[in-house]
Amino acid sequence: MQIDFYKYQGTGNDFVMIDNRSDFFPKENVQLIAHLCDRRFGIGGDGLILLENDSETDFRMVYYNSDGNQSSMCGNGGRCLVAFAKKLNVINNSCTFFATDGLHHATITENGQVSLQMIDVPNVKITPEYVFLNTGSPHHVQMVDDLENYNIKENGAAIRYGALYGKEGSNVNFVKQIDDNTFSLRTYERGVEDETLSCGTGATAAAIAMNATGKTDSTSIHLNVEGGKLEVSFDKMANQFTNVFLIGPAEFVFKGEITI
Structure with missing residues (x-):
């Protein structure tokens, strides 16, 4: 069987995109998904995303890590899926969609800048060494002085x-x-089991963690990730964070077909 696919990236976080509105894709085939994400023997990507029909919203997002297993929410993947949906003429400049963590709203500009509403964050665990919170996926956040030379893979895996x-x-x-x-x-992303150039739920978690620990009073925070720049905005009431938005570019890279 031949599969048409599209490749998208958001600040270097790259994804294999497949239009599965006809429900043809073998979703339980973990080995196939891992193969398609393989950078040497497949297409290559940090993950694979299916765009599917949904009766209540514009579409549904089904996300797989590069190890082939279905996973929790991916913020950059969600932004790229919005751009993909626009390319397919499924949406115009705004949409709603369901992902594994619930309902999302998003808008996209003509130059591909996507603003994606993330879930509310009611609980932030703060310790002297680290912060833990869930922004659709679980995230450990800690400060490092020499970030440029820090061994992300080794230290990230240990945690x-x-x-x-x-x-x-x-x-x-x-x-x-x-x-x-x-x-x-x-x-360091679980499922990829390595450092990625960007992580949308991670950027969201880092921004909220920095505000929650008093490193910044701002509710609009800029994140320099390895693959570019992201922005996270939110409203804060007591220690709860609502109207959380992840903002950044989502770019079409290429289209192709592969035989499976």
Whole structure:
């Protein structure tokens, strides 16, 4: 069988996109999905995303990590899926869609800048060493002085597989403050099991963590990730964060077909 696919990237976080509105894709084939995400033997991507029909919204997002397993919410993937839906003429400049963590709203500009509403964050765990919160996916956030030379893969894996988060593990974010409302961020992603150039739920988590711990009073925060720049905005009441938006570019890379 031949599959048409599209490749998208958002600040270097890249995804294989498939239009599955006809429900043809073998969704339970973990090995196939991992093969399609393989950078040497397949198409290559940090994940694979299916765009599917939904009776209540414009479409449904089904996200798989590059290991082939269905996973929790991916912020950059969601932004890229909005751009994909626009390319397919499924939407115009705004939409709603369902993902594994619930309902999302999004808008897209003519130059491909996508503003994606993330879930509310009612609970932020703050310790002297780290912050933990769920922004659609679980995220560990900690400050690092020498971020440029820090071994993200080794230290991220140690936390991800350590006793702190048990069998499920967590994504791990390392952050350095640049100015009052700008932070640099590097992320180790579970499922990819390596550093990625960008992580949308990680950027969201880092921004909220920096506000929650008093590193910034701003509710509009800029994140320098390895693959570009993202912005996160939110409203804060007590220690609850609502109207959370992840904002950044989502770009079409190429279209192709592959035989499976």
